[in-house]
Amino acid sequence: METFFQAAVLVVVGVILCLSLGKERKETAVLLSLAICAMAALTAGAFLSPVLDFLRELSGLARLDSSVLTILLKVLGIGLVSQLAQLLCADSGNDAMGKALQILTGVVTLWLALPLFRSLLELVRDVLSGG
Numbered sequence: 001m002e003t004f005f006q007a008a009v010l011v012v013v014g015v016i017l018c019l020s021l022g023k024e025r026k027e028t029a030v031l032l033s034l035a036i037c038a039m040a041a042l043t044a045g046a047f048l049s050p051v052l053d054f055l056r057e058l059s060g061l062a063r064l065d066s067s068v069l070t071i072l073l074k075v076l077g078i079g080l081v082s083q084l085a086q087l088l089c090a091d092s093g094n095d096a097m098g099k100a101l102q103i104l105t106g107v108v109t110l111w112l113a114l115p116l117f118r119s120l121l122e123l124v125r126d127v128l129s130g131g
Contacts, residue, residue, distance in 0.1 A: 007043040
């Protein structure tokens with residue numbers, strides 16, 4: 001928990017620094033914001049490691065195909081990165097780019113889920129054919 005609080009304090013300090021840079025140094029403020037977001041993402045990654053280990057263990061116990069877990073983790077990663085990038089776009093005044101990224105994220109998520117949809121379709125076909 002100490003790591004979380006240290007990261008939270010750094011984020012707040014970063015916000016104050018970005019505000020103090022104001023409109024005169026907007027490019028510097030965006031770069032500082034990007035650096036702090038990257039630090040927060042790396043910190044989150046450290047917390048996710050035990051969660052991923054647990055999901056792998058759970059997947060093994062449930063005898064799930066490893067591709068299912070891989071797809072879910074990719075979708076989670078894409079969603080988190082997309083959300084962070086969209087917020088950075090909004091902060092820099094590029095809301096349209098953030099919305100475009102949101103649309104792209106939805107399409108890529110559907111594309112990643114295609115193997116799951118195909119498996120579901122095969123299961124439905126098997127059930128309907130009685131086999």
